Each structure stands twice: as structure tokens, then as C-alpha cells.
Amino acid sequence: MIDPHAHLRDWNQAEKETLRHGLSVAWRAGLDGVFEMPNTDPPLTSRRAIERRILDADRAVRELGVPIFHGLYAGLTADPAQLEEAVKAWREMFPRVVGLKLFAGHSTGDMGIVERAAQELVYRRLAALGFTGVLAVHCEKEELMKKRPDGGPDWDPGSPATHGQARPPAAEVASVNDQKELARAADFRGTLHIAHVSTPWALDLLRGRHSPEGTPLRFRLTSGLTPHHALLDETRMDGSKGMLLKTNPPLRPSPMPSMMLARLLKGEIDWIETDHAPHTLKDKMEGFASGIPVLPYHPRFLDLLRGRGVPEERLDAMCHGAICSAFGVDIPNRKRKPDLGLAAEYPWDPFGDSGVSA
Numbered sequence: 001m002i003d004p005h006a007h008l009r010d011w012n013q014a015e016k017e018t019l020r021h022g023l024s025v026a027w028r029a030g031l032d033g034v035f036e037m038p039n040t041d042p043p044l045t046s047r048r049a050i051e052r053r054i055l056d057a058d059r060a061v062r063e064l065g066v067p068i069f070h071g072l073y074a075g076l077t078a079d080p081a082q083l084e085e086a087v088k089a090w091r092e093m094f095p096r097v098v099g100l101k102l103f104a105g106h107s108t109g110d111m112g113i114v115e116r117a118a119q120e121l122v123y124r125r126l127a128a129l130g131f132t133g134v135l136a137v138h139c140e141k142e143e144l145m146k147k148r149p150d151g152g153p154d155w156d157p158g159s160p161a162t163h164g165q166a167r168p169p170a171a172e173v174a175s176v177n178d179q180k181e182l183a184r185a186a187d188f189r190g191t192l193h194i195a196h197v198s199t200p201w202a203l204d205l206l207r208g209r210h211s212p213e214g215t216p217l218r219f220r221l222t223s224g225l226t227p228h229h230a231l232l233d234e235t236r237m238d239g240s241k242g243m244l245l246k247t248n249p250p251l252r253p254s255p256m257p258s259m260m261l262a263r264l265l266k267g268e269i270d271w272i273e274t275d276h277a278p279h280t281l282k283d284k285m286e287g288f289a290s291g292i293p294v295l296p297y298h299p300r301f302l303d304l305l306r307g308r309g310v311p312e313e314r315l316d317a318m319c320h321g322a323i324c325s326a327f328g329v330d331i332p333n334r335k336r337k338p339d340l341g342l343a344a345e346y347p348w349d350p351f352g353d354s355g356v357s358a
Contacts (some may be wrong), residue, residue, distance in 0.1 A: 001319040002033040002069075002331060003298065004098075004225060005136070005195055005273035007108070007291065010056065012041040017278040019070075020060040022295070027066045029298045030338030032320075034068065035098050038075030038138075039109035045082060047073040047089050054096050069331045071098035073136060075111055078118040080125055080276040087129045095329045099133050099193075100126070104175050106142030107248040108277065108290055114142040118180060123186035134222075134327050136193045139175035139202070140167055140249055157287035160242030164234045164250035169199040172249055175200040183219055191220040191326050194328035196275050198229040198249045200259045207268060222326050227301040228292055230261040231351060245350060247277070248290045264318075265308055271322045274298055292350050299338035300351070 008022040026034045037043035044053055050072065057070040074086040074097050090097045106112035113119055126135065127326060146154035146166040155166040176194055183192050197203050206221050228247065233254040237245050245251060263269055277291025302315055320333045343349065 001029050001031050001316075001333060001335075002035070002323045003274050003276065003295065004035045004271065004323050004327070005226075006034050006036050006276040006295065007039065007278070008036045008276075009040065009278060015280055016283075017293075018060070019057050020063055022276070022278075023057070023060055023066075023068055023070065024064055025295045027068045027318070028339040028342050029066065029295050031295075031298065031337050032067075032069060032334050032336075033071065033329075035071040035073065035327075038073050038101050039107070039111050041109070043075050043109060043111055045071060045077055045086070045111075047085055047194060050074060050089050050093065050097060054093070057119070067332075071096055071329070072206060073097070073099050073101035076100055076102050076113065076122055077111070078113050078115075078121055080121070083122065083125045084129060085133050087126065090131070090133055092321070094133070096329070098133070098327050099136055099191075100328065101136050101138075102180040103138045104179060105138060105142055105145070105171065105248075107138055109142075110143070116182075118291060119178065120182050120186070120233065122286055123182045123188050126190070127186045127188050130189075132190045133245040134191045134193050135188075136195050137175075137179050138195055138248070139179060140171045141178065142171075143176040144168065144171040144174055157243070161234050161244050163237070163290075164252065167248065167250050169201065169252060169256070170198075172199050173201045176205050177306050180205060180217075180221070182215065182218060188219045190221055193222045193224065193270075193326070194227060196223055196226050196249060196273065197223045197269065198226075198252050198260065199256060200263065203260070203263055203268065220326070222322075224271050225260055225264050225269045226273060227274045227294055227297060228275075228350065230257055230264060231304075232299075233257050236352075241348070244284050244348065245292060246284070246287070246290050247275070265305070265310065269318075271318050271328070272298075272301070293346070294348055294350070296343045297349075297351055 009016040075204040095351040274294035279289035283289035
């Protein structure tokens, strides 16, 4: 099984988690491969950083003594020369460089390409360079987020649930629509993957496989769902631990999470991804950090799906087959039994009484 969306930290963020620890947790959770995102510190936007990351990950795997696959996304900027370098890295270093990542809205780090004109440049350049791999996109439209005078998100740390109000569902939906339009206009020929979809309306846009003119799209569309966007709603952010659940995109109002889970059960979402994002307790409680450490709870989410009647072959598709097909990778699916005691080692259970262990 594979987690195609994780943040493994290390380097200047080693206090949050190291590569060795993150890969160890993934292996114990029953995963055979992990694809990590590029908003590390420093970010994975240059060939030099990518090569260094691969060497460090290889060292961690050797020290662990387990055959887990480590892949990464090259991060994108709006610099044409950097885009060419990223595509070249993917072409020459695939499958270790599994794809590219575009942050269409600011999240953790400073990699957002938020202007529509800059996003258009990215798609046109990728098309001109003949990129046919996976472009994963974090979709939140900055124009539809509520802002403070200094440009930051307008939310009250004393009331964590307001984080979702500052980054409303409309921001995700509009950004998904933008990416689909821009990819079509640029004649993009790769796979456009919308990461951590959290609203049914965004999913509806992805399920419509045709352009506004009714012609078939010349690129593939895929989507991923996280356990937290399937199980937790914004009311969980009320109270003293609410800040710990701050994530991007935010937890949504009920009944959106249950609607997303239902869509997953119907087979309308391509795969499961954790968006594993560890932080220090200090960073979380001070309101600076968005993200939840989800890898330890991946096995329990699969057990929940089994309890809802999802057969093993469907789980294999959502956690392995569909991912291998979209990325064009060949990673063994060992179907190992996960360490069910893994989650108990963590001091706080983000899912609590959500039913994740049902």
C-alpha cells in the first residue's frame, strides 16, 4: 500500500519529525511506499535539494532496514527556468521524483502560486515542455479567503473554528475550477491530481470529465481524500484542543465530511492520502502551524472502511492500484499486517470518538 501525500519534515524542521521516524511510522502502518511533498525547509524546488533529499531518504531506509519506497514531488514556482529544471528532474529521476506539486493557495511554507496569470504560465510551460506525469495541486483560491490588513488569513486563534470560515469551501471549489480551465486551455497532457478534496462541489467539478465546451479533456483528472476530511467536522475544533486540528484545507461543516466519505465508498474518489503533517505542540498551540500527523491512524481508517463493507480489492485499488496506474510506478503491494499499537504511542488521538475505530 502507498501513501501518495505526506510531509516528512527533517532538515531545518527536524524537531517536528525526521525522515527516519516518518518512514518508520509509515512502514509500521503497513505502507510499502510514501510520496512526500516538497514544502520542506529548504524546499524541494532545485535539483540540488532534490538530490540531497533522495540521498538522505536512502540513508534513513538503510538505517531502518526495511524495503519501503520513498518518492517525492518537485515543487514548482512561477519561474520558467525553475519549471524546466523541475520537469527535467522528473524526467531523469523518475520514479524517485514521482511528479510535480503546485500550491495554488498558500499553506505551510511559502510556495503559493496564487495569481491566475502565474498559474496559467505554469500550465503553458508544462505543456510546452511535454510533461505527461502527475501534477498534484493544493486548491484554495486566495481571492476568496478572508484576509487581515497584513495579508494573513483573518481568523481568531482564540476560536480555532474560525480558521474554516477564513478559508471557506468556495475557495476550494473556485480553485479546482481554475485548475481545470487552465489545464484545458494550455493543452496540458499529464494527470491533474486535486489533493485532499474536502467539498462535494469540488468533487462534482472533477467528476464532470468534459470541458465547458463539451469536448473531452486531453488530460486525466484524479482526486484524493484524507481520513480527517472524511471523519472530522469543524465542531471538533471547539475547545482547548481545537488548535491541534487546524489544517489546510480546513475541517468542513457537517454534513460535508460524511458526504465525502459516502462518495469514497461509492468509488467516486480515486485514492486515500493521509496529508500527514507533524508539528511541535508549541507551533500548533500558538496557531502558526497547519496539519495533522495522520500516518499512525491509516490502518484504523482502513478498518473503518472494511466495517462499512468495502471489500479488500477496493481497498487495494484505493491504496495501491489506482496510485500505481496514475503515476506509472511499480511498487510491491506486500499486504502486510500493520502494527495496530502504533496509534497508542501518540499522546493525542486526533480522531477521538469520530468512529475511526469502528
